[in-house]
Amino acid sequence: MEKDDFRKFGREFVEWLAEYMESIEKYPVNSPVKPGEIKAKLPSNPPAAGEPMDRIFRDFQDIILPGITHWQHPGWFAYFPANNSPASVLAELLTAGMGVQGMVWQTSPAAAELEEVVLGWLRRMLVLPEGWSGVIQDTASTATLCALLTARERATGHEANVRGLKVPLTVYASTETHSSVEKGVKIAGYGKENLRVVPADEKFAMVPGALEKAVREDIRAGFRPACAVATVGTTSSGAIDPLAPIGRICREHGLWLHVDAAYAGTAAILPEKRWILDGVEGADSFVFNPHKWMLTNFDCSAYFVKDAAALVRTFEVHPEYLKTGVDAVVKNYRDWGIQLGRRFRALKLWFVIRDYGVEGIRAMVREHIRLARLFEGWLHGHPKFELLAPVDLSLVCFRLNDGRPEEALNTLNKELLARVNASGKIFLTHTTLKGKFTIRLVVAGRTTAERHVREAWDIIRSEAERLL
């Protein structure tokens, strides 16, 4: 690039992004390309000589853009969203430009201290206990793995780190727990067969009595129960495990309690929804993702622990080349997780919270919940739609049900989902609940407004009526 090209293309990209944000509805939400289609348009060898930026940018628009699935489209109702915001994007631009690597305090004091301050803000916003410490992780998968590892070390008196895992430790999670728990259990060396899958009730929440029974049976059988993972807002249905009774069981038997509130955690900033975290003070660790429902660019998971020393003791290593003169008095976040290198992610959180203010974020979350309720009402009012889980927040689980046999219903709803997504105007995904193919609609896009939810309902209803 020439000297002033950064200015030129920087302005051009900003303008392009502004237009992209304004006109995103003209794109199909879900990319319609076929597997291999993008790859076929790209040379398999790198260029020997540099190419002009306008050609690269043109190729980005011509080749890459058609293969993008537009997560920021207001018709995005799939998975859990990863909403962002102009303030967050602007902060990411500064972060990228400064190119700071915040592995230790010394390598950018502001990155370390802003992280501490902003995680304190989040702690207050969610009314988590005073005294808990926060750290940014990339994803909830990583945070949950950190919890499983810290639990492993606590259960073995920090012996597993040294001698490997010699005692058979067990972990507990419900049937509805996210797959990252199974992944973390395997990575941490517990072994999948030592993950106890605790039954859920009719609302898909963990049954505390079943947890207690499983723990007691394991103790009798010679296992050492180490960790339970409770979920606030499960991926399939948004179910909320009852933290208070689960916490009491964990304390009684010495288990580490980790709470995964990846999606739902943000809702706890609403006083009227703070009940979803009732009992969280009995937990040892907690994660939620500002990158899901708090307007902050992916990736940014907020991980909180009651006992920061246990976390640090699990991960710390002290090679000479990383020692600094201030190690005794600062937080070196390299010891708070798996990676050594760390991006300056606190900046975007700081920008977002200040740009919106707590009330601004609350207003967005309230509106999303209202829209989900609205959609729920339309489902109730239609004779052929069935709600499959309670709607506590902004996730609605439903299916078309005209009374045909279960297996045929699954086929019917699979077809319905395919047709709905083929519209290109909205994108929803599925799960199974009690063996039933379930369509999920999550309202959490920054620009998702009532008209988009109405349009979703129109598309779903008309495709359904065409199918019946």
Added chain:
Amino acid sequence: MEKDDFRKFGREFVEWLAEYMESIEKYPVNSPVKPGEIKAKLPSNPPAAGEPMDRIFRDFQDIILPGITHWQHPGWFAYFPANNSPASVLAELLTAGMGVQGMVWQTSPAAAELEEVVLGWLRRMLVLPEGWSGVIQDTASTATLCALLTARERATGHEANVRGLKVPLTVYASTETHSSVEKGVKIAGYGKENLRVVPADEKFAMVPGALEKAVREDIRAGFRPACAVATVGTTSSGAIDPLAPIGRICREHGLWLHVDAAYAGTAAILPEKRWILDGVEGADSFVFNPHKWMLTNFDCSAYFVKDAAALVRTFEVHPEYLKTGVDAVVKNYRDWGIQLGRRFRALKLWFVIRDYGVEGIRAMVREHIRLARLFEGWLHGHPKFELLAPVDLSLVCFRLNDGRPEEALNTLNKELLARVNASGKIFLTHTTLKGKFTIRLVVAGRTTAERHVREAWDIIRSEAERLL
């Protein structure tokens, strides 16, 4: 933010960054703030109402910037650099703005397919074996952990994932190996006491004979040797472990060989330096960091494996809510590592390689190596400086040595380093080599030119002469 504020502040931030890049030398490389200084300037509560962006941006400049250690400063000679480039920053802007989450192919086909293509480009640039598969990881720590986990599964016939680690597995690395190996060994449940630290030779490279001896002794003692980690470009001294004999030993005894070339890997794009990877074809996995010496914003580690199926088998989980109709024919990178969620990091690599071209990147790397040699020559020409390791690439290890006792020399060099860094014009860090306090100077900043290395030498020499 108001409707057109993204445009307004986007342009303003681009202009600010352009000026930052041009005038970065006016800042002290290493932030001079004291612990707690930044924190004290930030409110401990989040604002209830949103604030105007110009106030946020002003606070960024007034409060945050003084606490930034400027990794992109041409006087950065510390740790290993994390160099970036205008093209990479521009790509990060697009990535942030689109807000794509690439956990599976369907959630952005272009992200998955561009990653495959660009990692193919890197494979060719480094002349890695055809048939190896690449995936972007956040950091080398994570990639090395992936290698340790895949090795664990291979050594146990994929039993550890299921039943936990029952057999005592051992891991091998040299005295000079990066601390991420110890961290990974602990996380993966091997136990630190099962990490065998293999001696290094006088050039700090692993001694293959010592590795073989350790492996044989462990087998006799009933251990199952699972993995060896060889390093190309160690953190302390840039030493290069001999991959060919290490690979032969690993193959003979069925060990997984992982190669950590985090910093040095980039140099293999030079035909005259490709020898550093001689024997890499005998490895099972390989990582290097485009975010260190290849102009790509942190984070971006390129991880390559010979047997992608073994990697995927280690990490895959298949919850219903992540299944898509094309899973059988596409690469779902969620199964290639620890995290589920993934940023669209291939874009910045694509921008950088096309913007510079392979020859452009080569020219930068060659120049850095030339400058390190130049500095080495000045050290040689001075009676009181001592070189402490061979200079194969762009890392120079040295100390001041006027013949006083070893312990006093350590104190002397510690003081020298402190004074040099206090200049604010350059930033170097230290290590220990054979018990000697060692000053490290790495040339790898994008804008680091001969005059900066000369200035570094002037500062170091004059501070040294003042000290003696």
